[in-house]
Amino acid sequence: MGKVEAGRDPFERRTYYFIINPVAKNEGSLKIWEKTMETLEREGITYNYAFTEYKGHGVELAREFLRRQGDAILVAIGGDGTIHEVVNGAAGFPSARIAYIPAGSGNDFARGEGINSRPSKALEGLLHSERERIIDLGYYKTSSEGYFLNSLGIGLDAAITRVVNQSQMKRYFNKIGAGKIIYFAYFLWEWMTYKPDEMEVVIDGERHTFTNTWLVNISNHPYFGGGIKISPNAKPDDGIFHILVIHNIPRLKLLLMFSTVLWGGHLRIKGVDSFEGRTIRITSSNGAPIQADGDNVGAGDVCIDMQQQMVKLVVQGE
Numbered sequence: 110m111g112k113v114e115a116g117r118d119p120f121e122r123r124t125y126y127f128i129i130n131p132v133a134k135n136e137g138s139l140k141i142w143e144k145t146m147e148t149l150e151r152e153g154i155t156y157n158y159a160f161t162e163y164k165g166h167g168v169e170l171a172r173e174f175l176r177r178q179g180d181a182i183l184v185a186i187g188g189d190g191t192i193h194e195v196v197n198g199a200a201g202f203p204s205a206r207i208a209y210i211p212a213g214s215g216n217d218f219a220r221g222e223g224i225n226s227r228p229s230k231a232l233e234g235l236l237h238s239e240r241e242r243i244i245d246l247g248y249y250k251t252s253s254e255g256y257f258l259n260s261l262g263i264g265l266d267a268a269i270t271r272v273v274n275q276s277q278m279k280r281y282f283n284k285i286g287a288g289k290i291i292y293f294a295y296f297l298w299e300w301m302t303y304k305p306d307e308m309e310v311v312i313d314g315e316r317h318t319f320t321n322t323w324l325v326n327i328s329n330h331p332y333f334g335g336g337i338k339i340s341p342n343a344k345p346d347d348g349i350f351h352i353l354v355i356h357n358i359p360r361l362k363l364l365l366m367f368s369t370v371l372w373g374g375h376l377r378i379k380g381v382d383s384f385e386g387r388t389i390r391i392t393s394s395n396g397a398p399i400q401a402d403g404d405n406v407g408a409g410d411v412c413i414d415m416q417q418q419m420v421k422l423v424v425q426g427e
């Protein structure tokens with residue numbers, strides 16, 4: 110993805126291309142799309158759309174569409190997984206413009222970006238927006254490679270993501286509107302069974318070694334895991350990652366620590382170290398799992414690079 114520049118022609122007639130994940134928010138995204146379409150028709154907006162049909166399809170749709178019509182605005186409707194895919198599909202298209210209507214269960218990206226959590230307001234903001242904003246991305250390379258918008262984690266958080274994503278029960282619990290229960294159950298399970306390991310973390314060339322490491326989190330903005338403000342001071346447009354390492358904390362204290370995240374108290378706890386940096390390499394002695402924006406992307410070791418000012422977002426006006 111090449112560096113992009115801000116600026117908008119105020120007289121331009123916009124075309125929108127919507128990519129909708131029909132299974133996001135336990136299929137609640139479909140209702141949001143129906144309402145969105147009503148508004149688009151009412152306002153006589155030019156648009157096109159497609160539904161994602163399987164995991165990874167959002168990447169293909171975004172790529173395919175930008176090849177055909179590079180000047181349209183790509184709008185993701187879904188959760189963090191959907192905007193993650195759309196942005197990865199837009200990689201390699203420096204002029205791509207992306208927008209987002211939150212319709213997922215977690216919506217950390219919307220929180221971090223200050224996008225209105227009410228889909229109708231987010232749409233209204235998008236259609237009448239005069240603002241474009243350029244944000245940073247992280248580029249990761251492990252057994253797979255790609256970009257992340259929210260955060261990348263190695264350790265306990267990725268272990269939870271892995272069991273949740275593999276879970277057959279997730280779908281059932283989502284159907285009865287109790288998706289959060291499954292996260293909490295797996296969080297407790299991993300909290301009881303996860304084995305912290307030694308991790309080497311090299312930040313902008315400086316080497317740190319941590320024993321008994323629960324997790325290392327690299328954040329592009331404050332939120333993670335569906336509203337947890339893990340890195341309160343991270344900003345998506347300052348070219349800097351906020352890095353949090355949680356290590357050498359007894360199991361019970363770790364549980365108590367999570368309650369302090371609500372007001373940012375975790376940053377002062379012994380065993381919680383924070384750093385800032387742009388290029389990070391992490392190696393785990395036991396092959397800890399890795400997640401990027403809630404998707405399991407590898408295990409063991411990972412290199413991360415700051416990609417400053419890489420995505421042009423069309424956002425609601427002030």
Ligand SMILES: Nc1ncnc2c1ncn2[C@@H]1O[C@H](COP(=O)(O)OP(=O)(O)OP(=O)(O)O)[C@@H](O)[C@H]1O
Nearest residue numbers: 133134161162164187188189190191213214215216
């Ligand atoms: N038609 C489909 N069938 C099954 N899975 C799909 C389909 N379309 C997209 N997906 C996958 O669904 C996953 C979850 O989507 P998404 O993250 O958008 O919603 P969510 O889980 O409700 O929200 P959040 O991540 O914000 O909690 C993504 O990894 C995506 O690849």
